[in-house]
Amino acid sequence: MAEALQDDLVALRKEGLFCPAGDFFIDPWQPVERAVITHAHADHARPGHARYLAAASGEKVLRARLGQVTLDTLDYGEPITHRGVRITFFPAGHVLGSAQVRLEASGATWVASGDYKTAGAGLGGREQDPTCAPFEPVRCDVFITESTFGLPIYRWPRQSVLMGEINQWWRDNARSGRASVLFCYALGKAQRVIAALAQDIGAIVCHGAVQNLNAVYRESGIALPDTHLVQDVAARDLARAIVIAPPSAQASTWLKRFGEYSDAFASGWMQLRGTRRRRGVDRGFVLSDHADWDGLRSAIAETGARRVIVTHGQVAPLVRALREEGIDAQAFETEFGNEEDIDAAADGKADAGDGPTSLG
Ligand SMILES: [Zn+2]
Ligand SMILES: [Zn+2]
Numbered sequence: 001m002a003e004a005l006q007d008d009l010v011a012l013r014k015e016g017l018f019c020p021a022g023d024f025f026i027d028p029w030q031p032v033e034r035a036v037i038t039h040a041h042a043d044h045a046r047p048g049h050a051r052y053l054a055a056a057s058g059e060k061v062l063r064a065r066l067g068q069v070t071l072d073t074l075d076y077g078e079p080i081t082h083r084g085v086r087i088t089f090f091p092a093g094h095v096l097g098s099a100q101v102r103l104e105a106s107g108a109t110w111v112a113s114g115d116y117k118t119a120g121a122g123l124g125g126r127e128q129d130p131t132c133a134p135f136e137p138v139r140c141d142v143f144i145t146e147s148t149f150g151l152p153i154y155r156w157p158r159q160s161v162l163m164g165e166i167n168q169w170w171r172d173n174a175r176s177g178r179a180s181v182l183f184c185y186a187l188g189k190a191q192r193v194i195a196a197l198a199q200d201i202g203a204i205v206c207h208g209a210v211q212n213l214n215a216v217y218r219e220s221g222i223a224l225p226d227t228h229l230v231q232d233v234a235a236r237d238l239a240r241a242i243v244i245a246p247p248s249a250q251a252s253t254w255l256k257r258f259g260e261y262s263d264a265f266a267s268g269w270m271q272l273r274g275t276r277r278r279r280g281v282d283r284g285f286v287l288s289d290h291a292d293w294d295g296l297r298s299a300i301a302e303t304g305a306r307r308v309i310v311t312h313g314q315v316a317p318l319v320r321a322l323r324e325e326g327i328d329a330q331a332f333e334t335e336f337g338n339e340e341d342i343d344a345a346a347d348g349k350a351d352a353g354d355g356p357t358s359l360g
Contacts, residue, residue, distance in 0.1 A: 009085070009103045009110040010144060010309075012332045017112060017144070017311075021105050022085035024053075026112050029335040036087065038114025039098035040065045041187060043337040053080075055089040057133065057220065058097015061187070064216045076133065092116035093135030094289050095188030096217060102138055111140040111303060115148065117288065118295035129159075129289075131191045131222050137302035142309065145300055148290040148338050149268050150314035156268070156292045162285055163196040169264065169283055174201050174240040179261040183281070186210045186246040188289050191217050193266060194224050194244060202240030203233050207254070210244050230257060250279075268292075297321070312336035 010017050016028030024034035031048035038044050038054075040061040045054075047066055054062055056073035063071065074080055076099065079088040084106075089099035094115040101112045118135045119128055128134050156162075166182070173180040184190050190210045197204055204227045206214060214227050233241060238258055247265070249255060263281045268288030270276055276284035291299055296318060300308055307328040310318050315331045322329035 007106060007108070009105060009108055009142070010112060012334075017332070017334070019085060019103060022083045022087070022103070024082065025049075026101055027114065027336070036101055037062065038092065038101060038112070039095055041095065041115065043335070044114060053087070055091075055097050055099035058095075058099070060216050060220045061095075061097050061213070064213070065187075076136075090136045090138050091133035093118065093129060093132060096132045096191070096220060096222060098132060100136075100138060102140065108142070109140040110142045110144065111138050111305075112144040113146055113299075115146050115289070116291055116299065118291045118299050129192050130195045131188070131217065131224075135291075135299065137299060139304050141305060142307045143300060143303040143305035144309040144311060144332070145296065145318075146290070146312055146336070147296060147310045147315050147318045148313035149288060149292055150296055150310070150318035152293045152317075154268060154271055154288075154292045155294065156271075156288055157286055159196075159287075162287050163193075166193065166196075166264075166266070166285055166287075167198040167201070169262070170198070170242045171201050173262045177239045179205075179238050179241050179243055179258040181243040181245060181255060181258060181261045181263040182266060182285075183245055183247045183250055183263065184266040184287070185289075187213050189266060189287065190214075190244050190246075191222065191224060192289065193287070194227060195222075197225060197242060199225060202242065203228055203237050205230050205233055205238070205241045205243045207243070207245040207249055209246050230254075250281075300327075313338060 010019055015025055015030040015032050017026040024036055025032045026036045027038050027044040028035050033050045035049035036053045040058055045062055045065060052069050052071040054073055056075050059073050074089055076089050076091055079086050086104040088102045092098040092100045092114050094117055103110045116135050170180045184193055186209045206227045211229055214224055218224060264283035265279055265281050266285040266287040270284030270286045308322050309330055309332050311332050311334045319329045319331055
């Protein structure tokens, strides 16, 4: 990695992304004094920091994950100045409360994206994720971007098409008297799917890890249809139910009570040939809370940034593509995971693993 320039607003330290002028970190992976947190996923919001700052809409989710921490919040677009650095959050469109962090000092503007998804190709233009505020492009000189799905092969289908497919799969299973078990990440993905489920097929049954987060989403003002724990649903109704469970429930005895069921995964990784088969599920739905290749490219272009720093995911291909366009692109080695990894832990609290490589 190139030596950080003296007046860089963000530099890489062993604890994480560091703002020297403001003496704080962004999503640090080691305990620090002051942590600015982009969102509540486990690899970005870690326990052990003395003070936290995050977007207000994510406060309840963050507290549900981290417990009683010292947490200050800011509304999107409401700046705070700390040691001469102006900090402002903007929606990242990733999960409830997810934020990009804009830093302004000495005439320079930097934005750290955290994880994000755009309302472009991935969501089919105006189609929005109803469970969080939409991604907002922010002009800056330097953009620090994630790159979880930074390869041209990643192109998300339209959200409405995908949700239609999920509902059709559920309807077909219900007709043949089989429960539909859908594995997806418990924080964000699950609620996004639940918000789009049809209301005329059967009960929506959720694993406890998902149901807890549903409650936090509702408390945060996000409307979701009724969801139930399995013990609250009559046995005869389970054959028409859809079951939303975290990936780690796949091999658990918890699933036995659903009898003969059809199963599926919802993840961006489902775009990789063979992933569904290797996971041994009946269906794969290519549904991601990250930007796809076109989403990454358009988000970067809209910032107007002349310098781009690429963090976790498929870093090298994106750096290469940006350099070919004459953008000053570089990589930061971070310790963020690929949380859509279908091997992520049940409650999403464990580190998410190493993404596509773990799938071969
Ligand atoms: Zn995330
Ligand atoms: Zn991430």
